[in-house]
Amino acid sequence: MTTATHEETLGFQTEVKQLLHLMIHSLYSNREIFLRELISNAADAGDKLRYQALDNDALYEGDSDLRIEIEHDAEANTVTVRDNGIGMTREDVIANLGTIAKSGTAEFLKQLSGEQQKDAKLIGQFGVGFYSAFIVADEVTVRTRRAGSDAGVEWRSRGEGEFTVADIDMNAHGTEITLHLKDDAKEFADDYRLRALVRKYSDHIDVPVRMPRTETATDDDGNEVEGSEVVTWETVNEAQALWVRPKSEVSDDEYQAFYKHISHDFSDPLTWSHNKVEGKLEYTSLLYVPERAPFDLYERDGARGVRLYVQRVFIMDDAEQFLPLYLRFIKGVVDTKDLSLNVSRELLQKDPQVDKMKSALTKRALDMLKKLAKDNDAYQRFWNTFGAVLKEGPAEDFANRDKIAELLRFSTTHTDSATQDQSLADYVSRMKEGQQKIYYIVADSFNAAKSSPHLEIFRKKGVEVVLLHDRIDEWLVSHLTEYDGKSLADVAKGNLDLGEIEGEEEKQAQEETAKAKEDLVKRVQAALGEHVQEVRVTHRLTDSPACVVLSENDMGFQMRRIMEAAGQPLPEVKPILELNPDHPLISRLESVDDASFGDLARILLDQAIIAEGGHLDDPAAYVKRLNAMLTA
């Protein structure tokens, strides 16, 4: 009988309470995943012990045969998951099983609306982990002892806001988790069910998962002999690391199950790529593209996907050195012979072998996406979720710029739909005769891009324009300046240059118009003074009277607004005002008296700024001027 001492009752961190509540209510129909989660943790605990024992064999305490054991008691309604892994100290227990350390958790939970809270998949992206035990249990007891330490700990909770910890004596190191099943979850205290679940979810993990089998002797008449029961432990799973097996022998189901084991995701991955590399570098990689984004995709210290193994020994999670940041959504495993077992994060950063593996894995990942792109439907789902992350690529990874460019998808005026489903290759295939550039516009929203006055001439001439409206887009195009030998041109910057799309006659007519309006331009320039960089006549407009543009080298309007919102001080840039000589308002401008001229010119400038999505310095003054005009 163990004696519990130093017992204390503590409250869960608020986030844990919220998560427990959400989980219990939203994961009811996925209840069985609790076993996968507990086995995953137990396997990780084994991995951690094996890693630490590399330096200190004594940590095994004479038991280096890592394993997981699952038992049940149908009468008591319990299921127990036991491992002889690293175990936990009292401090570990309080920190790990009382709080959630992931940053961004509070915001994530807060953002979930009532409807979303019922969506299992949303909670699933969070990675439910240990707390999923409470989906099936009304009481959970954890007994654990850290390998190499004397002190055992017992943690108990009903999942209702509090937990109790106490010191206990414990012979074996490792962790034993006992679930007292809820009335409606008694079905899990069943040998057949548990075995099936282990095979379904944990066949492919490295550690053996064992379950007891009781055999009873029978007499000559076939009756069981009382007291002859012998319990043998039977390994239920295959217990071989999946990535070590030849590709041809691994089924899709096994790949998918392994993905769920490493990612804690509920959905199947979209695709995967399994490769064994031999030669100068020797490693095996198994990379997956998930279907759903993790909640912390945009968190600075959010989880990165790759787990590092050295010769099958788990070394670390989140090994960010193996893939660039713009591929952070990729999950998987890298196992290599070329690193030493005691490699640390710091050493990884300096190791030239790691750089080589990173560049090889990056290519693999990009090739995997290229293959996925052949399936329009699947690729679109990928793009809708991770496209904005992939757009970080050209800036981060200059060498693979062209490969990344092939993978990008955009909205364009060809479809005029907010769905980003057009590739640059699609665009190029539709370019007009004589068109040398790929035209794009950047705006704060799809509608602002689609309705921009800058597009008028392009629509008139049937020239397609890429409609950029993600926050990252201006950053993207500042690093992706050409594709397939064609430069990318912002239609809102510099002089309009349609190249050979316009005939000589057209160009001449435009020059003549510009000449004819020289006086007007000068007058507007004088009236607007310091508010503009320049005033000129344009032929890019058909319906609007005026628009604002920037010089070729100025930072775009969208990027400016983002940087200003981030509190970044920026030098002031004045817009160039372009006037549409064929518009009635411009003709009117030529005929109004001096008193009204200044006001109308200013209204045209302000309207052009509004149409482009900008903010006026003094909106009330604009309204006043406009009202004065309307009532004149």
Ligand SMILES: Nc1ncnc2c1ncn2[C@@H]1O[C@H](COP(=O)(O)OP(=O)(O)OP(=O)(O)O)[C@@H](O)[C@H]1O
């Ligand atoms: N069987 C175990 N042995 C040792 N430590 C454990 C065990 N189970 C859980 N832990 C510890 O508790 C922590 C929290 O577990 P939990 O399952 O909630 O989250 P996680 O595994 O870190 O995250 P996720 O499940 O999202 O990957 C683990 O990181 C680990 O440190």
